[in-house]
Amino acid sequence: MQKSIDPIIRLKDVSLTLGSRAGSVDILRGVSCTILAGESVGILGPSGSGKSSLLMIIAGLERASAGRVTVAGEDFTGRSENDLARMRGRSIGIVFQSFHLVPTMTALENVALPLELAGGADAMSRAAKALDEVGLSHRARHQPAEMSGGEQQRVAIARALVVEPPILLADEPTGNLDAKTGAEIVSLLFDLHRRRDMTLVLVTHDTELARHCSRSIAMRDGQIQEAA
Numbered sequence: 319m320q321k322s323i324d325p326i327i328r329l330k331d332v333s334l335t336l337g338s339r340a341g342s343v344d345i346l347r348g349v350s351c352t353i354l355a356g357e358s359v360g361i362l363g364p365s366g367s368g369k370s371s372l373l374m375i376i377a378g379l380e381r382a383s384a385g386r387v388t389v390a391g392e393d394f395t396g397r398s399e400n401d402l403a404r405m406r407g408r409s410i411g412i413v414f415q416s417f418h419l420v421p422t423m424t425a426l427e428n429v430a431l432p433l434e435l436a437g438g439a440d441a442m443s444r445a446a447k448a449l450d451e452v453g454l455s456h457r458a459r460h461q462p463a464e465m466s467g468g469e470q471q472r473v474a475i476a477r478a479l480v481v482e483p484p485i486l487l488a489d490e491p492t493g494n495l496d497a498k499t500g501a502e503i504v505s506l507l508f509d510l511h512r513r514r515d516m517t518l519v520l521v522t523h524d525t526e527l528a529r530h531c532s533r534s535i536a537m538r539d540g541q542i543q544e545a546a
Contacts, residue, residue: 332385360528363537411478415493
């Protein structure tokens with residue numbers, strides 16, 4: 319089946335200004351870009367370039383100070399926190415550098431959590447299927463402290479994908495892992511991207527990792543410097 323050529327993510331003149339003790343700080347300055355459905359896009363840049371803030375804007379976890387953000391056909395401008403949470407729950411999975419698992423829950427319970435919060439049916443069976451997809455069925459009854467870092471990140475990926483979102487956002491997903499484990503997580507992410515035919519947006523400072531993507535966006539000082 320032919321992929322849609324319509325943008326699934328569109329940012330138009332997006333700026334983000336945050337207050338600090340020293341005054342206002344411009345984090346993003348007039349950022350415009352589009353990402354097509356089914357693309358894999360790497361967002362590159364040094365620390366402080368604004369790449370993670372850009373991802374948080376796309377996720378609806380941070381509000382743009384100016385400009386327009388449209389994700390999966392939804393305009394994020396002026397929406398309430400509840401509206402943004404509902405839209406995020408339908409369309410976006412997020413994987414962070416830190417795994418953000420609930421320490422008192424098993425792997426299966428952590429993965430099922432988004433479905434249960436949304437009142438979804440068959441939460442546990444769907445969570446078990448997602449764990450199997452990331453190769454972690456044998457750890458379903460284990461808590462995070464009983465798992466390695468790589469295993470915890472696999473649980474986090476399963477949790478992000480259990481609602482079958484069309485978009486997966488990953489913010490430095492290998493940052494807390496050793497090189498070998500990180501490579502395995504990268505391979506898993508791109509395998510899932512292909513099998514699920516979803517859009518993958520990956521924030522990284524690693525140019526080698528970004529080369530796995532179909533294209534990349536380079537950021538510096540809150541602006542896009544280059545898109546390829």
